[in-house]
Amino acid sequence: MAAGDGRAMCGNETGTVLTEGDGAVLLCGPGAARAGFSKGAAMAAERRLNVAVIGLGMGRGHLRGYRDYERSAVVAVCDKDPDRLRDRGLAEAGLSEDRCYTDYRRLLADAKALGLGAVSVALPNCLHAPVTLAAIKAGLHVLCEKPMAMNARQARAMLAAATKARRTLMINFSYRFTDQARALKRRVDEGAIGEVYFGRSAWHRRRGLPGFGGWFGQKALSGGGPIIDLGVHRLDLAMWLMGNPRPVTVSGGTYDRIGSALAKRRRKTFDVEDLGCAMIRFDSGATLLLEASWAGHTDKAEDMITQLWGTRGGVIHRNVGEGYDFEARLITEAGEALWDSRLLQPTGPASSAYQEFVDAVLDRREPIATGRHGLDVQLILDAIYKSAATGREVRIRR
Numbered sequence: 109m110a111a112g113d114g115r116a117m118c119g120n121e122t123g124t125v126l127t128e129g130d131g132a133v134l135l136c137g138p139g140a141a142r143a144g145f146s147k148g149a150a151m152a153a154e155r156r157l158n159v160a161v162i163g164l165g166m167g168r169g170h171l172r173g174y175r176d177y178e179r180s181a182v183v184a185v186c187d188k189d190p191d192r193l194r195d196r197g198l199a200e201a202g203l204s205e206d207r208c209y210t211d212y213r214r215l216l217a218d219a220k221a222l223g224l225g226a227v228s229v230a231l232p233n234c235l236h237a238p239v240t241l242a243a244i245k246a247g248l249h250v251l252c253e254k255p256m257a258m259n260a261r262q263a264r265a266m267l268a269a270a271t272k273a274r275r276t277l278m279i280n281f282s283y284r285f286t287d288q289a290r291a292l293k294r295r296v297d298e299g300a301i302g303e304v305y306f307g308r309s310a311w312h313r314r315r316g317l318p319g320f321g322g323w324f325g326q327k328a329l330s331g332g333g334p335i336i337d338l339g340v341h342r343l344d345l346a347m348w349l350m351g352n353p354r355p356v357t358v359s360g361g362t363y364d365r366i367g368s369a370l371a372k373r374r375r376k377t378f379d380v381e382d383l384g385c386a387m388i389r390f391d392s393g394a395t396l397l398l399e400a401s402w403a404g405h406t407d408k409a410e411d412m413i414t415q416l417w418g419t420r421g422g423v424i425h426r427n428v429g430e431g432y433d434f435e436a437r438l439i440t441e442a443g444e445a446l447w448d449s450r451l452l453q454p455t456g457p458a459s460s461a462y463q464e465f466v467d468a469v470l471d472r473r474e475p476i477a478t479g480r481h482g483l484d485v486q487l488i489l490d491a492i493y494k495s496a497a498t499g500r501e502v503r504i505r506r
């Protein structure tokens with residue numbers, strides 16, 4: 109698959125440039141006024157972020173997210189798998205062959221020609237750091253899938269590079285963007301549950317080893333098992349609801365009592381945990397219990413919960429049945445009675461993670477899920493694995 113066709117009229121500095129995409133000339137941001145357009149005309153012009161999606165598994169969701177939003181357009185995709193490129197890039201996204209890349213380095217080399225402003229990195233975990241760093245070097249903003257990286261050392265390098273280059277780096281902590289999580293966050297921030305002192309966040313699967321035998325179960329490619337894959341979501345959600353307190357100490361345990369045995373029988377590779385757990389203390393004085401598993405002797409096939417206890421109330425974010433619909437509940441005390449209220453539906457606007465990323469870049473503001481949040485989560489994940497290996501509590505150094 110070939111490079112771009114060089115139709116962009118000028119560089120990729122979002123918010124300041126004039127670009128041509130899909131045959132339309134788009135005027136972008138403050139640079140428009142400087143380029144000689146009247147202030148009114150510049151303000152009226154719609155700004156649009158040109159994005160490329162790298163990795164078309166979960167990246168398919170990114171594709172749809174950007175395509176459904178009027179402020180963004182997908183101008184290229186990349187996947188080393190030609191079948192996925194054909195099905196999802198050519199057929200589904202309707203891109204021409206020269207916009208479908210098998211090598212992300214060639215895509216990044218064509219960034220200017222494509223009028224690219226940003227990339228989504230939806231690759232196996234081992235590629236998050238190298239591809240994000242290369243994209244930032246190419247002058248691009250990045251939405252990186254969770255976990256931010258394989259370890260905190262990589263995450264720190266990503267954050268430093270983005271900060272130095274003044275590029276937006278957002279981590280796709282997608283569970284924050286459920287209606288239920290947003291509604292709960294708002295109530296917690298309004299003080300509805302008072303001071304949070306305890307939480308429990310868990311995601312258990314009865315038998316749900318992703319891509320069994322593939323990269324998810326290989327430590328060198330994934331960084332770990334369900335703790336880094338599922339636990340990362342539940343950890344982030346709890347921390348976000350708590351107001352992102354600073355983690356101080358971690359005591360963790362990991363087990364592989366089912367995964368390896370299954371792998372041996374089926375001649376697959378599996379060298380990560382199948383269950384992990386941790387107790388995390390924060391500088392706020394609060395404690396959080398975290399649990400995650402891909403396999404276990406439990407009743408529900410898929411079981412997710414994030415629950416916080418506060419001085420005036422509590423919140424619960426939990427999946428309904430065994431699926432991916434959620435309920436949100438707020439427990440409060442009023443009139444000498446305890447109340448249990450459930451969210452029926454949000455009545456305000458909601459945006460997806462992809463819209464949030466695009467808005468943050470175009471409006472030049474921090475996204476909701478920052479690289480700093482990603483690094484704090486990664487420091488805890490590292491500490492869980494270290495604590496599990498040493499049998500000791502680990503102190504976190506930021």
Ligand SMILES: NC(=O)c1ccc[n+]([C@@H]2O[C@H](COP(=O)([O-])OP(=O)(O)OC[C@H]3O[C@@H](n4cnc5c(N)ncnc54)[C@H](O)[C@@H]3O)[C@@H](O)[C@H]2O)c1
Pocket residue numbers: 162163164165166167186187188189192210211212230231232233235253254255280281282319337
């Ligand atoms: N936020 C969420 O809710 C969510 C959900 C699922 C997965 N994820 C994350 O998304 C990432 C990808 O997971 P997935 O489930 O899509 O995995 P996947 O294996 O299904 O997809 C990864 C894709 O990357 C491609 N790829 C691999 N190496 C490549 C390379 N060098 N160059 C170009 N393409 C390459 C593969 O061909 C594949 O199509 C992971 O980090 C995972 O944790 C996040």
